[in-house]
Amino acid sequence: MNMAPLPLITDENRYFWQSGREGVLRIMRCEDCGWWIHQPEPVCPVCLSEHVSPNATAGLGTVEGFTVNHQQWVPNLDVPYVIAIVELDEQVGLRVMTRLVGVDAATAAAGGVQVGLRVEVEFEQRDDVWLPLFRPVAPVSASLEQAGEAS
Amino acid sequence: MSTTRVGERQAVISGVGQSQIGRKLGRSGVSLTVEAVTEALADAGLDRSDIDGVSTYPGMAPSPPGMSPHGVRDLKEAMGLELDWFSGGGEVPGQLGALFNAVAAVVTGLASHVVVFRTVTESSSQTAERRASVTGSGDGRLTGALQWYPPFGAMSASNWIALYAQRYMHDFGLTREQLAQIPITCRTNAALNPKAIFTEPLTLGAYLSARMISWPLCLFDCDVPADGSTAIIVSHESLVASLRKPPVRIEAIGSALHGRDSWDQRADLTTMACHDAAPMMWSRTDLKPADVDTAQLYDGFSFICLQWLEACGFFPKGEAGAFLAGGERISRSGELPLNTNGGQLSGGRMHGYGYVHEACRQLWGEAGQRQIAGAEVAVAAAGGGPIGGCILLTTSR
Ligand SMILES: [Zn+2]
Numbered sequence: 001m002n003m004a005p006l007p008l009i010t011d012e013n014r015y016f017w018q019s020g021r022e023g024v025l026r027i028m029r030c031e032d033c034g035w036w037i038h039q040p041e042p043v044c045p046v047c048l049s050e051h052v053s054p055n056a057t058a059g060l061g062t063v064e065g066f067t068v069n070h071q072q073w074v075p076n077l078d079v080p081y082v083i084a085i086v087e088l089d090e091q092v093g094l095r096v097m098t099r100l101v102g103v104d105a106a107t108a109a110a111g112g113v114q115v116g117l118r119v120e121v122e123f124e125q126r127d128d129v130w131l132p133l134f135r136p137v138a139p140v141s142a143s144l145e146q147a148g149e150a151s
Numbered sequence: 152m153s154t155t156r157v158g159e160r161q162a163v164i165s166g167v168g169q170s171q172i173g174r175k176l177g178r179s180g181v182s183l184t185v186e187a188v189t190e191a192l193a194d195a196g197l198d199r200s201d202i203d204g205v206s207t208y209p210g211m212a213p214s215p216p217g218m219s220p221h222g223v224r225d226l227k228e229a230m231g232l233e234l235d236w237f238s239g240g241g242e243v244p245g246q247l248g249a250l251f252n253a254v255a256a257v258v259t260g261l262a263s264h265v266v267v268f269r270t271v272t273e274s275s276s277q278t279a280e281r282r283a284s285v286t287g288s289g290d291g292r293l294t295g296a297l298q299w300y301p302p303f304g305a306m307s308a309s310n311w312i313a314l315y316a317q318r319y320m321h322d323f324g325l326t327r328e329q330l331a332q333i334p335i336t337c338r339t340n341a342a343l344n345p346k347a348i349f350t351e352p353l354t355l356g357a358y359l360s361a362r363m364i365s366w367p368l369c370l371f372d373c374d375v376p377a378d379g380s381t382a383i384i385v386s387h388e389s390l391v392a393s394l395r396k397p398p399v400r401i402e403a404i405g406s407a408l409h410g411r412d413s414w415d416q417r418a419d420l421t422t423m424a425c426h427d428a429a430p431m432m433w434s435r436t437d438l439k440p441a442d443v444d445t446a447q448l449y450d451g452f453s454f455i456c457l458q459w460l461e462a463c464g465f466f467p468k469g470e471a472g473a474f475l476a477g478g479e480r481i482s483r484s485g486e487l488p489l490n491t492n493g494g495q496l497s498g499g500r501m502h503g504y505g506y507v508h509e510a511c512r513q514l515w516g517e518a519g520q521r522q523i524a525g526a527e528v529a530v531a532a533a534g535g536g537p538i539g540g541c542i543l544l545t546t547s548r
Contacts, residue, residue, distance in 0.1 A: 001412050002303060002304055004304045004306065005291075005292065005293050005301045005302065005306070006293065006302055007292060007293045007294070007298035008291075008293060008294050008298070008300055009292075010294075012297065038416070039296065039299055039413065039416070043444055051255070055357045064318065064420055065314040065315065065317050065318035065321075065420050066314065066317055067310055067313035067316075067317055067365045067366055067367075067368075067384075068363070068365065068366040069304055069305070069310055069313075069365045069366075069446070070362070070363045070364060070365065070366065071307065071309070071364045071365060073304075073306040073307055074306070077304065081304055083303055083304055083310055083314065083365075084314075085314055085415045085420065093416065093418055095415050095416055096299075097299055097300050097303055097314075097414070097415045098301040098303050099304055108366075108518045109366045109367070113319070115317075115318065116321075117188035129302065131302055131303065133303070145417055
């Protein structure tokens with residue numbers, strides 16, 4: 001994974017890409033109405049307040065969709081790996097795209113990863129970026145069982 | 152319908168043209184563009200001095216390589232056009248946004264005959280180190296909306312589309328065998344298109360054993376980069392008498408985007424922008440999906456084509472698998488002949504404009520061996536994910 005391109009860190013996105021330095025995943029939130037805003041905007045799309053700021057999340061979420069990438073898009077890309085859309089617990093529809101760790105890419109498509117899988121954030125540092133990756137909170141089978149009971 | 156103003160019906164498509172299409176043609180994009188425009192002018196019975204407008208998507212862009220090597224200026228200067236109106240840019244409802252802009256210019260009277268063109272030299276520009284379809288493969292760091300995906304290895308639209316495809320399969324039981332019917336059908340149709348790139352038959356077995364790109368999408372679910380240019384001439388209906396032949400009529404346009412403009416934030420991950428655009432199109436006409444004689448729907452990836460089929464209402468939500476199973480319904484002899492020129496999957500990535508070109512050829516009865524007998528209504532659509540637009544076209548009836 002060493003060669004996947006990195007974001008340019010700016011004052012606008014530093015809270016997200018460097019929040020892993022302290023081991024938490026921060027997401028922009030409206031301080032007036034409480035709406036979580038991702039991808040971030042300087043104005044709350046619900047109440048139009050400009051009083052928005054990064055807030056810590058619990059770092060827990062659910063896999064909403066995934067794919068197993070096999071293509072070597074750039075040199076030195078360790079394939080295959082699992083890309084996922086994870087919905088964070090804080091708000092329905094609050095999602096991040098991410099890469100899953102602690103899962104077997106070779107068996108992911110055959111049931112090793114599934115929609116509904118419970119995951120938690122962990123960080124991988126590359127240069128000045130802390131990539132928020134996600135890992136199953138329990139062995140995949142147990143986690144899915146749990147998700148099934150909950151739904 | 153009573154409160155809807157359907158101004159697009161005051162515009163018509165008077166001619167279409169297409170250059171040579173192929174891989175690594177080694178020709179300049181300007182040369183390809185002039186070839187396409189010259190053919191479109193002859194098709195319409197117009198002279199270049201009649202052209203007073205130009206519209207293109209997404210405008211000249213230095214990168215990705217070959218994705219859009221030429222803008223308005225290049226065509227204007229190459230053909231010595233005198234323009235009253237022109238537009239080129241990417242922030243529109245999908246690739247066909249340039250066509251919709253041309254319609255608007257003609258209907259408002261800012262122009263009378265507008266050339267809409269889309270030129271690509273992606274094949275010639277592609278090298279081992281540089282792929283036009285990969286985001287962030289250059290040296291620089293990512294900024295803006297696209298910073299959110301490639302750092303996690305989601306570097307290509309094939310990754311982003313695959314996420315939707317997986318969720319659709321999960322929610323609705325779609326199988327790869329069913330999805331395969333789209334690339335297989337396109338390949339069958341391409342055999343009758345002299346300009347198509349891939350014409351050897353594609354079997355289900357070959358599809359299922361093909362190299363995986365981003366599961367569940369394999370090599371054959373992805374279209375093929377090409378060199379080529381397509382030109383569409385939009386004219387005002389009051390000028391029909393000056394045209395060589397009865398024009399193709401514009402029945403309705405769909406340009407809506409109601410959901411989030413994002414690859415991962417749309418409320419329902421089994422829908423795309425097409426699910427906003429297509430209902431708008433149908434809200435502007437009394438025609439129904441059952442009236443469509445042929446559909447030319449964006450297949451940059453097979454799954455996007457499936458999404459357009461669903462969004463256009465050819466089957467109820469979630470039932471793509473049953474509709475596609477076996478492939479009969481979308482074949483040239485089926486109820487909805489699909490991508491009759493081979494689409495982008497086998498015909499080559501003309502990036503949206505091949506669909507309009509083919510729809511017009513079908514409505515004019517000029518599609519040669521692949522002609523759908525009696526085609527009077529066609530839908531063309533382009534775009535995927537957060538952008539998309541569609542257009543309903545008819546013969547002059
Ligand atoms: Zn708010």
